Amino acid sequence: MSVPREAGRGLGPVLVVGTGLIGTSLGLALRAEGVTVTLSDPSPTACALARDLGAGALETADDPEPAVVVVAAPPDVVGAVVAARLAAHPHAVVTDVASVKSAVLGDLLAAGVDVTRYVGSHPMAGRERSGAIAGRADLFQGRPWVVVPHEHSDPAAVEAVTVLATAAGGAPVRMPAHEHDEAVAAVSHVPQVAASLVAARLRDLSTDAVGLAGQGVRDVTRIAASDPALWTQILVGNAAAVSTVLGELHTAIGEVLDALDGLREDADAEAPGARATLAAMLADGNAGHARIPGKHGSSPTMYTTVTVLIPDEPGMLARLFADVGDEGVNIEDIRMEHAVGRLVGVVDLLVRPDAADPLCAGLLARGWNLTE
Numbered sequence: 001m002s003v004p005r006e007a008g009r010g011l012g013p014v015l016v017v018g019t020g021l022i023g024t025s026l027g028l029a030l031r032a033e034g035v036t037v038t039l040s041d042p043s044p045t046a047c048a049l050a051r052d053l054g055a056g057a058l059e060t061a062d063d064p065e066p067a068v069v070v071v072a073a074p075p076d077v078v079g080a081v082v083a084a085r086l087a088a089h090p091h092a093v094v095t096d097v098a099s100v101k102s103a104v105l106g107d108l109l110a111a112g113v114d115v116t117r118y119v120g121s122h123p124m125a126g127r128e129r130s131g132a133i134a135g136r137a138d139l140f141q142g143r144p145w146v147v148v149p150h151e152h153s154d155p156a157a158v159e160a161v162t163v164l165a166t167a168a169g170g171a172p173v174r175m176p177a178h179e180h181d182e183a184v185a186a187v188s189h190v191p192q193v194a195a196s197l198v199a200a201r202l203r204d205l206s207t208d209a210v211g212l213a214g215q216g217v218r219d220v221t222r223i224a225a226s227d228p229a230l231w232t233q234i235l236v237g238n239a240a241a242v243s244t245v246l247g248e249l250h251t252a253i254g255e256v257l258d259a260l261d262g263l264r265e266d267a268d269a270e271a272p273g274a275r276a277t278l279a280a281m282l283a284d285g286n287a288g289h290a291r292i293p294g295k296h297g298s299s300p301t302m303y304t305t306v307t308v309l310i311p312d313e314p315g316m317l318a319r320l321f322a323d324v325g326d327e328g329v330n331i332e333d334i335r336m337e338h339a340v341g342r343l344v345g346v347v348d349l350l351v352r353p354d355a356a357d358p359l360c361a362g363l364l365a366r367g368w369n370l371t372e
């Protein structure tokens with residue numbers, strides 16, 4: 001099967017079906033590469049908004065046939081939408097970006113659909129906000145984009161989806177559906193459940209207690225702000241794999257609980273073995289955390305944090321970044337929070353370890369206030 005090609009890294013016209021966060025971000029990324037993008041969404045407002053934001057043109061009956069159709073709809077309708085688009089565009093490759101993969105393929109096979117031109121995919125990039133307005137052209141930049149071949153898929157279709165992922169800025173990774181679903185259960189779906197469960201414990205705290213929140217709880221609960229409707233569908237769609245990983249977490253929590261209960265109940269807090277259980281849990285966490293790849297999929301890197309107190313005034317952050325640039329240092333990541341009751345912001349600059357000392361000296365010389 002030949003895939004029509006034009007500008008934008010050899011990619012022909014792309015039709016994006018579902019113009020929320022992911023569909024709009026994809027349209028923006030592809031448009032920046034010169035790819036022709038058309039947009040479709042059952043919500044006329046969502047579609048027109050994506051168009052207004054620059055993600056592509058509204059789909060019309062006169063459009064040239066798309067080379068690739070990307071279904072970026074909620075997971076529970078993806079199978080039906082893919083089937084409809086395979087029928088409507090008999091020469092196009094059809095992919096989807098749903099966060100679960102076996103369920104979509106299973107739905108298509110159960111419906112007797114010819115899946116030769118269907119190859120699922122999943123960009124491992126997103127935000128805790130939904131809708132076109134949250135779309136960003138650089139969302140997929142350097143992030144893994146899983147391409148999911150299956151036993152019936154045409155190799156040319158697999159290649160077309162790989163080209164699409166690359167054109168959007170992603171780093172394509174090929175993986176069968178079941179392997180993908182097991183992996184994302186551990187790296188995405190259970191973390192979402194854990195973040196939501198931890199954040200739920202804050203709901204009824206007093207204002208004074210929640211006011212003590214620091215960066216740790218913010219880091220652990222960031223994705224608890226995600227869309228409940230979308231995530232219910234994701235968890236339903238990957239129930240088996242999520243249940244396996246969550247079961248392991250449940251067992252580990254049980255062991256920690258037993259250790260803590262032992263310490264609480266033992267009048268002398270002797271509780272033999274309890275301390276070893278807690279230390280092992282924390283050390284295992286260190287080991288797991290160290291396995292997370294660095295920015296853009298590079299090997300894990302431990303950055304050094306340089307913490308700067310900045311006056312809460314317009315332009316201060318821009319001045320700080322400019323000064324760091326003038327010191328010749330690349331900022332690998334940043335974190336920010338406002339100091340409670342003070343008109344300053346606390347900015348953590350994460351830099352390569354060898355750059356930290358010269359940067360501290362340079363910033364101090366430029367009058368910045370550093371803190372531990």
Ligand SMILES: NC(=O)C1=CN([C@@H]2O[C@H](COP(=O)(O)OP(=O)(O)OC[C@H]3O[C@@H](n4cnc5c(N)ncnc54)[C@H](O)[C@@H]3O)[C@@H](O)[C@H]2O)C=CC1
Nearest residue numbers: 018019020021022043046072073075098099126127130131
């Ligand atoms: N939100 C995230 O961080 C990520 C989401 N995904 C996947 O991307 C897909 C879209 O998610 P978001 O963009 O976050 O959701 P969203 O809620 O921002 O957008 C979904 C869009 O799909 C449209 N839609 C609803 N029913 C439809 C149908 N039958 N046909 C076509 N469009 C329909 C909605 O009107 C809406 O504009 C989901 O399958 C999700 O699993 C993948 C990676 C990350």
Ligand SMILES: O=C(O)C(=O)Cc1ccc(O)cc1
Nearest residue numbers: 099123124125126127128223
């Ligand atoms: O916000 C984050 O850190 C994410 O990892 C977002 C995300 C959400 C859903 C996906 O299917 C993939 C990525």
